[in-house]
Amino acid sequence: xxxxxxxxxxxxxxxxxxxxxxxxxxxxxxxxxxxxxxxxxxxxxxxxxxxxxxxxxxxxxxxxxxxxxxxxxxxxxxxxxxxxxxxxxxxxxxxxxxxxxxxxxxxxxxxxxxxxxxxxxxxxxxxxxxxxxxxxxxxxxxxxxxxxxxxxxxxxxxxxxxxxxxxxxxxxxxxxxxxxxxxxxxxxxxxxxxxxxxxxxxxxxxxxxxxxxxxxxxxxxxxxxxxxxxxxxxxxxxxxxxxxxxxxxxxxxxxxxxxxxxxxxxxxxxxxxxxxxxxxxxxxxxxxxxxxxxxxxxxxxxxxxxxxxxxxxxxxxxxxxxxxxxxxxxxxxxxxxxxxxxxxxxxxx
Amino acid sequence: xxxxxxxxxxxxxxxxxxxxxxxxxxxxxxxxxxxxxxxxxxxxxxxxxxxxxxxxxxxxxxxxxxxxxxxxxxxxxxxxxxxxxxxxxxxxxxxxxxxxxxxxxxxxxxxxxxxxxxxxxxxxxxxxxxxxxxxxxxxxxxxxxxxxxxxxxxxxxxxxxxxxxxxxxxxxxxxxxxxxxxxxxxxxxxxxxxxxxxxxxxxxxxxxxxxxxxxxxxxxxxxxxxxxxxxxxxxx
Ligand SMILES: Nc1ncnc2c1ncn2[C@@H]1O[C@H](COP(=O)(O)OP(=O)(O)O)[C@@H](O)[C@H]1O
Ligand SMILES: [Mg+2]
Numbered sequence: 001x002x003x004x005x006x007x008x009x010x011x012x013x014x015x016x017x018x019x020x021x022x023x024x025x026x027x028x029x030x031x032x033x034x035x036x037x038x039x040x041x042x043x044x045x046x047x048x049x050x051x052x053x054x055x056x057x058x059x060x061x062x063x064x065x066x067x068x069x070x071x072x073x074x075x076x077x078x079x080x081x082x083x084x085x086x087x088x089x090x091x092x093x094x095x096x097x098x099x100x101x102x103x104x105x106x107x108x109x110x111x112x113x114x115x116x117x118x119x120x121x122x123x124x125x126x127x128x129x130x131x132x133x134x135x136x137x138x139x140x141x142x143x144x145x146x147x148x149x150x151x152x153x154x155x156x157x158x159x160x161x162x163x164x165x166x167x168x169x170x171x172x173x174x175x176x177x178x179x180x181x182x183x184x185x186x187x188x189x190x191x192x193x194x195x196x197x198x199x200x201x202x203x204x205x206x207x208x209x210x211x212x213x214x215x216x217x218x219x220x221x222x223x224x225x226x227x228x229x230x231x232x233x234x235x236x237x238x239x240x241x242x243x244x245x246x247x248x249x250x251x252x253x254x255x256x257x258x259x260x261x262x263x264x265x266x267x268x269x270x271x272x273x274x275x276x277x278x279x280x281x282x283x284x285x286x287x288x289x290x291x292x293x294x295x296x297x298x299x300x301x302x303x304x305x306x307x308x309x310x311x312x313x314x315x316x317x318x319x320x321x322x323x324x325x326x327x328x329x330x331x332x333x334x335x336x337x338x339x340x341x342x343x344x345x346x347x348x349x
Numbered sequence: 350x351x352x353x354x355x356x357x358x359x360x361x362x363x364x365x366x367x368x369x370x371x372x373x374x375x376x377x378x379x380x381x382x383x384x385x386x387x388x389x390x391x392x393x394x395x396x397x398x399x400x401x402x403x404x405x406x407x408x409x410x411x412x413x414x415x416x417x418x419x420x421x422x423x424x425x426x427x428x429x430x431x432x433x434x435x436x437x438x439x440x441x442x443x444x445x446x447x448x449x450x451x452x453x454x455x456x457x458x459x460x461x462x463x464x465x466x467x468x469x470x471x472x473x474x475x476x477x478x479x480x481x482x483x484x485x486x487x488x489x490x491x492x493x494x495x496x497x498x499x500x501x502x503x504x505x506x507x508x509x510x511x512x513x514x515x516x517x518x519x520x521x522x523x524x525x526x527x528x529x530x531x532x533x534x535x536x537x538x539x540x541x542x543x544x545x546x547x548x549x550x551x552x553x554x555x556x557x558x559x560x561x562x563x564x565x566x567x568x569x570x571x572x573x574x575x576x577x578x579x580x581x582x583x584x585x
Contacts, residue, residue, distance in 0.1 A: 054490055074494075081492030092487035095582045096506050106491045108501055137581040153491075 002028040002051065002161065002193070006060035009046055020046040022217045024060070028210070030160075033187050033194045035204035035225065037240060038214035044197045047214065048165050051195065052084045053077055064161070082110060082157040089166035091146040093138040099125065099149045100134040106156045124152035128182060144175035151182060155190070162186070165197045180207045201240045205229065205294050205301075213237045229294070229301045230265035241292065241302070258315055259289070260306045262322060263329040266299040274325060275306075284308060284318050299327075356551035365552035368544055373537075377560055380536035384523045387458050391465035391518060398425070398466070399473025400499055410485060411495040425467040433464050433525050437532050457526065457534030465522050472514035476507045509580035516572025520565050527561055537561060 007024040010017050020043045028034045038044050049055035051062055053069050062069045064084065072080060085106070093102050100121050107117035125131050128148040138146050147167060154162055164183065168176040184207045187194050196208055204211050204225060212222040213236055220234035232241045279285045286306040293302035308318045315332065322330045402421065405413035428436075440460040448455050480503060488502040504511070530538020537557045545554035577583065 052490055054486065078492040078494055081490055086487075086490040088483065088487065090483050092481075092483045094484065094502065094506055096508055096580070098581075105501060109491060109493050109497050139582045157492075 001030055001063075001065060002026075002195075003063040004028075004047075004051070004060070005063070007047075007050060007057050007062065008059040009043075009050055009055060010058050020217050021050070021057075024217075024219055026212055026219065026222065028193060028195060030193055031187070031191060032210050033184065033196060033208045035196045035198065035208035035211040036214055037198055037201065037204050037211060038236070039199060039240075042214040043217040044199075044214055045165055046217075048086075048163050048195065048197050051161075051163060052081055052086060082106060083159050084161040084163065085154040085157065085159040086163040086165065087147065087150045087154050087167045089169045091138070091143070091150045091170075093146055093149055093153075095138050098135050098137050099130060099141075099152075102138070102149055103152045103156055106153060110157060120156060121152070124155055125149075127155065128152045142175075143171050144178060147171065147175075147179050148182065151179075151186070155186065155192075159192060161193045161195065163195050163197070166199070167196070168203060169198070169200070176203070177206070183207060202294070205296060213240065226266060226296060226301065229296070230263065258308045258310070259332070260286070260308055260315070260318060260322070261331045262304045262306065263331070264293055264300040264302055264304070265327045265329060266296075266301060267325065267327040268299060274322070274328075278318065278321050282317050282321050284310065284314050284321075286318065356549055361548075361550045362552050364544075364548075365550055365556060368540070368553055369556050372540060373556065373560065376535070376537045376540045376557075377564075380523070380526050380538070380561075381564070383457055383461065383526045383529075383534065383536055384519060387461035387465060387522050387526070388515070388519050390458070390462040391469045391522065392515060394462070394466040395469025395518075396473050398470035399477065400503075402470060402474040403477040403503075404495060404499065410489065410498055425470055428463065428467040429471070431464075433460075433528055434531065436460055436464050437529055437534075441532075457529040461522060461525055461529065464525060465518065468521065469514075469518050472518060473511065476510040476514050477503055479510055480506055509576045509582075512572060512576040512579060516569060516576070519568050519572070523561065523564060523568070527557075 004024055004026040007021055008019070009021040010019045024047065026034075036044055036047060046055055050057050051069075053062070053072070057070060061071075064080070069077070069080060094105065097105075100118065103121035103124050104117045107120060112120070122131075122134065125134055128151050130145060130148050130152070133141065133145065133149070138149065141149070151162075162183070167183075168179050171179060180203065183194055183196070186192055187207075194207075196203060198204060208225050210223065211225050211228050212219045213228070213234060214220070215234070215236040221228060221232070221237045228237060229241060232238045275286055275288070286308055289305040289307050291302075291304040293300050293304055295301075306318075308315050319330050319332065322328060398421070401413070402418075402425075403409055404411045405418055405421075407415070407418075431439075437457070437460040440463060444456050444459040447459055484502060484506060485498065488498040493501060526534060526536055527538035527541070530536060530540070530542050533539070537560060541554050541557035544550060545552075545557065
């Protein structure tokens with residue numbers, strides 16, 4: 001278990017002090033795949049670097065299984081980093097060493113005898129699906145393959161915790177998916193706790209069970225992924241969950257009254273057939289203005305913004321029809337605007 | 350025409366041919382020996398210093414006291430700014446003390462090393478600073494200590510760049526050996542000064558020059574080839 005309490009970090013720079021993190025409190029349980037999401041500059045990298053003490057917290061502390069990592073001696077801290085390992089956005093492989101040698105690096109650092117290290121590294125190559133690349137150099141590999149080698153290297157010392165700082169941000173969607181799948185397998189098969197730093201909601205959605213939203217160095221929301229997704233509270237969370245929503249409102253103009261927001265809270269119904277059946281049964285052909293729905297464990301989460309053609313009567317019928325679907329919340333535009341925090345009654349702050 | 354009559358008369362060219370046949374081979378070997386020995390010692394001193402310049406920096410992986418780094422930088426700059434010929438003369442007593450003689454092959458190696466190691470330290474510093482800082486961060490996050498970061502990560506990753514740096518060092522030191530001939534060092538420089546300059550035989554000078562140029566070309570070509578060959582960032 002990782003307990004981060006009252007953690008603050010400020011950097012003193014020529015142009016003044018930067019408060020990168022302010023009073024962070026998080027608990028990450030064993031076996032979690034814990035997402036930390038935020039926009040660029042939110043402090044994500046600083047936070048993850050505080051977890052393995054690459055960055056010394058200005059205040060507060062980080063405990064791993066009850067041990068305050070800040071109190072460790074230099075030697076103990078280096079030992080700790082064999083148990084809390086890290087992968088990076090830019091993979092950071094040794095370019096002058098082949099894949100096997102790259103994976104052996106942490107084993108060399110722990111003075112494992114060479115034959116044993118070769119054996120272990122070879123096993124790990126197979127674990128990450130790169131058994132045929134032992135002698136290849138990183139420059140000969142694709143980004144996804146390089147990240148696999150980096151993951152194997154991070155696993156070499158049998159860590160308890162794997163820190164991933166934007167580990168898929170340099171990869172295309174397909175490769176991202178493959179790497180995330182690998183990380184999930186590692187989490188499940190090896191029982192390694194994973195902390196995933198990302199600016200992409202889709203990454204959190206795909207593999208995390210818990211998530212914290214970081215904005216300007218503070219945690220603005222934290223909880224189970226499904227909960228946070230179906231009912232985002234903080235404005236930063238909404239921006240991340242529904243990236244194109246606020247744009248939708250502004251461009252609507254005169255059709256304000258006819259806008260309906262559907263919130264899928266783990267609905268069994270697929271979105272497409274729902275609208276198709278509404279068109280058939282109510283003779284209302286809704287326009288999809290924006291949709292940010294996602295499927296998690298076979299259930300639909302997220303939101304969809306519909307424009308209902310016609311007058312108030314059509315709107316009422318559409319709302320009635322859509323409300324009859326399980327785990328779907330229906331809101332007409334005025335409530336919606338309120339939820340977005342655009343009126344004085346917005347619930348945050 | 351006067352110039353040719355004075356420096357390239359038939360007699361002088363004939364003398365030069367004799368020298369080339371009888372002494373040049375030995376002189377070339379001697380130059381190579383001095384160059385390689387000096388480079389070796391300059392690297393033995395310059396490499397660790399270059400590493401310290403990078404790791405001991407305020408932003409390095411093992412910052413050293415400011416004053417220590419200042420002194421180190423100051424000494425290196427001082428030695429680098431002194432013209433080599435002056436350094437040799439100044440160092441003669443020191444050399445004599447160390448080797449019992451300030452002339453000959455051995456006598457010239459001491460001042461050469463002293464002139465070259467600061468240069469090598471700066472070259473090494475440059476090579477190590479080229480390293481991607483993310484790689485250093487990776488090493489630190491993998492639990493590497495300072496020593497391990499240097500030997501398992503920084504140096505291996507810098508090999509192609511270090512080869513290029515050392516090639517520059519050898520060719521520069523080769524140039525220095527020629528200069529050291531003026532003050533009693535052995536090799537081609539000595540031959541050129543003693544036979545070419547003092548006896549006004551420029552055919553000898555020219556021959557020494559040609560050999561030096563060829564040596565530099567060979568060393569540089571080999572160094573460049575080796576650096577490329579060792580660099581695994583290049584595909585194939
Ligand atoms: N070493 C540093 N020195 C000064 N400022 C820093 C340093 N590292 C990060 N920061 C600042 O802290 C803030 C958070 O940075 P970072 O943790 O890298 O954000 P993220 O990873 O979320 O993009 C930024 O404003 C950044 O400029
Ligand atoms: Mg970052």
